[in-house]
Amino acid sequence: MIINESEIKEDTKTDYLTYKEELIKNWKWSWDWSSLENIWHITNLKVHCPKCDTPMYETSFYDSNLSCPRCSHKTNSRQCGDSDNIKRIIIDNIDRKRN
Numbered sequence: 001m002i003i004n005e006s007e008i009k010e011d012t013k014t015d016y017l018t019y020k021e022e023l024i025k026n027w028k029w030s031w032d033w034s035s036l037e038n039i040w041h042i043t044n045l046k047v048h049c050p051k052c053d054t055p056m057y058e059t060s061f062y063d064s065n066l067s068c069p070r071c072s073h074k075t076n077s078r079q080c081g082d083s084d085n086i087k088r089i090i091i092d093n094i095d096r097k098r099n
């Protein structure tokens with residue numbers, strides 16, 4: 001889930017850092033990039049409410065329930081995917097676009 005900045009070509013670098021949302025497994029995900037010692041990391045990974053597009057928040061760490069602050073739509077994070085897996089898919093998407 002990390003990319004070495006030195007491996008990113010200058011001409012593709014802008015594209016890559018503006019890539020901040022994607023529809024993965026029918027759920028919309030958004031994230032930010034943060035740089036630490038020249039390595040870019042995905043941070044603030046959020047899944048969006050399928051009804052109103054508002055980022056949902058975790059109501060309970062233990063049972064992984066997610067709730068929408070705007071419309072109170074509820075789901076379980078098992079429905080939308082493990083965040084570590086989602087990060088791997090995002091990185092893989094970037095790799096594919098660069099080739």
Ligand SMILES: [Zn+2]
Pocket residue numbers: 049050051052053054068069070071072073
């Ligand atoms: Zn909602």
